[in-house]
Amino acid sequence: MAPLTIRPGVEIPDAELRWRFSRSSGPGGQGVNTADSRVELSWDLEATNAIGPVLKDRARERLAGRLVDGVVTIAASEHRAQLRNREAALERLAVLVARAIEPPPPPRRATKPSRGAKERRIAAKKRRGEVKRLRRPDDGG
Template identity: 85%
Template sequence: MAPLTIRPGVEISEAELRWRFSRSSGPGGQGVNTTDSRVELSWDLEATTALRPALKERARERLGNRLVDGVLTVVASEHRAQLRNREAALDRLADLVRRAIEPPPPPRRATRPSRGAKERRISAKKRRGEIKRLRRPDDGG
């Protein structure tokens, strides 16, 4: 099987992935009781050679609550066929790792609203206040 491509230059080899299969709950009728279609895919983040140390540290920080002893595990059991669940687990793992190692967004540059934006905001507030004032009953009666 080919390595799992996370992004260009980052690939997890098949040897680093651990598979477990078990009987799944959910759709499948009588077949559920006889086939091991539920898939657990585990990947040891601490022992991997696929990530540079900086990316490994970033992934460790972002996946901290999902890691158990440095191992990331995903489960797929939504399909009736084991093969489809294997594909779903691979996609899920790749997506998790991809999001965990992406660089942080650039810091936001503080800006102030323009004069035109302030004027539009104030005039909108005045229009709204006028609408509400016109809804009030007359006090004269």
């Protein structure tokens, strides 16, 4: 197989991917009982040379909840055919890793509310207070 392309310049070699197959629940009729169509795809993030140290640190941080001893595992069993489940697992791993290594968004620039926005907010508060004041029962009597 060809290496798994994450984004231009970043590829996971096929040798780093570990596959496991098992019987799947779900659609397939009697074939479910005989065919090992469920797929588990594992990739060792800690041992990989496919990505540099900066991207590896970023991925380790963002995938912390999914890593087990530095290995990320994807399971696919939604299709009846093992080949389709293999393709689904590869695609999911590529998306997961691509999101994990993308650069952080630019920092937010702090802004102040405009004068008009402040005035509208104060006017809305006054209207709301007036509505509540009119709902109060009269205490005098």
